[in-house]
Amino acid sequence: MKEPATVRQDRPPPSAISPVAALVLGWVIPGAGHAYGGTWGKAVLFFVLITGLLVGGMTMGGGTVLLPDRLWCVAQAFAGGPAIAMWPLSQYLARRPPPADVTPAYNAVAPYPGIDWADHLHETGTLYTAVAGFLNLLVMMDAYLRLAYPDRHPRKETA
Amino acid sequence: MWEATSGFFSNLMAPSNPIWWYYPLCAVAAVVYKATKFDTPRDIARASLHFFLSVSAGMLVLGWAFYLIITLF
Numbered sequence: 496m497k498e499p500a501t502v503r504q505d506r507p508p509p510s511a512i513s514p515v516a517a518l519v520l521g522w523v524i525p526g527a528g529h530a531y532g533g534t535w536g537k538a539v540l541f542f543v544l545i546t547g548l549l550v551g552g553m554t555m556g557g558g559t560v561l562l563p564d565r566l567w568c569v570a571q572a573f574a575g576g577p578a579i580a581m582w583p584l585s586q587y588l589a590r591r592p593p594p595a596d597v598t599p600a601y602n603a604v605a606p607y608p609g610i611d612w613a614d615h616l617h618e619t620g621t622l623y624t625a626v627a628g629f630l631n632l633l634v635m636m637d638a639y640l641r642l643a644y645p646d647r648h649p650r651k652e653t654a
Numbered sequence: 655m656w657e658a659t660s661g662f663f664s665n666l667m668a669p670s671n672p673i674w675w676y677y678p679l680c681a682v683a684a685v686v687y688k689a690t691k692f693d694t695p696r697d698i699a700r701a702s703l704h705f706f707l708s709v710s711a712g713m714l715v716l717g718w719a720f721y722l723i724i725t726l727f
Contacts, residue, residue: 637690
């Protein structure tokens with residue numbers, strides 16, 4: 496019978512690993528908690544997918560979906576560093592008035608005259624960024640639990 | 655019933671249907687969720703595909719059932 500794949504050796508010694516540090520790192524940069532725990536394959540996968548969802552959602556919504564004064568920002572904030580870094584850009588784009596030759600959307604309201612709230616792409620982009628936040632929360636919890644309770648997570652990763 | 659069913663699927667498959675935007679989201683959610691459950695790339699890929707297809711098919715059947723109920727009654 497084939498043995499399970501080899502255990503990765505490039506993680507810090509167990510005494511130096513802090514599950515809370517993995518949780519915080521995972522919030523600052525999606526996937527960094529897993530990189531800290533030594534599972535680099537998953538770290539890269541999570542970073543690419545979660546940051547990709549954020550950037551995709553921002554692009555879809557015309558760059559105006561990450562607004563810190565909307566309830567969605569609670570979910571979006573879990574995506575951590577990249578989401579918070581994009582807040583000022585999103586606010587700037589949302590507060591910019593539409594060009595003179597473009598009729599403002601009928602539902603555009605202050606302080607965001609540049610947003611058409613009925614645009615389904617804006618809505619979908621907002622959902623993408625919110626789901627990115629919730630997925631990062633899941634990833635952060637996974638990084639924490641794998642280090643806090645290593646016996647429940649036998650290491651078999653080969654990526 | 656067949657007319658309603660064909661109408662449902664033609665609307666569903668129309669390129670203008672915004673539902674197409676949700677498939678990538680579902681796929682990414684499936685991969686991230688299953689990557690927290692499994693460790694080997696093969697297991698992750700298999701479980702993600704299973705999750706994605708199950709959720710998509712389940713939603714499709716649910717949508718079709720509601721559409722039939724609304725259309726026929």
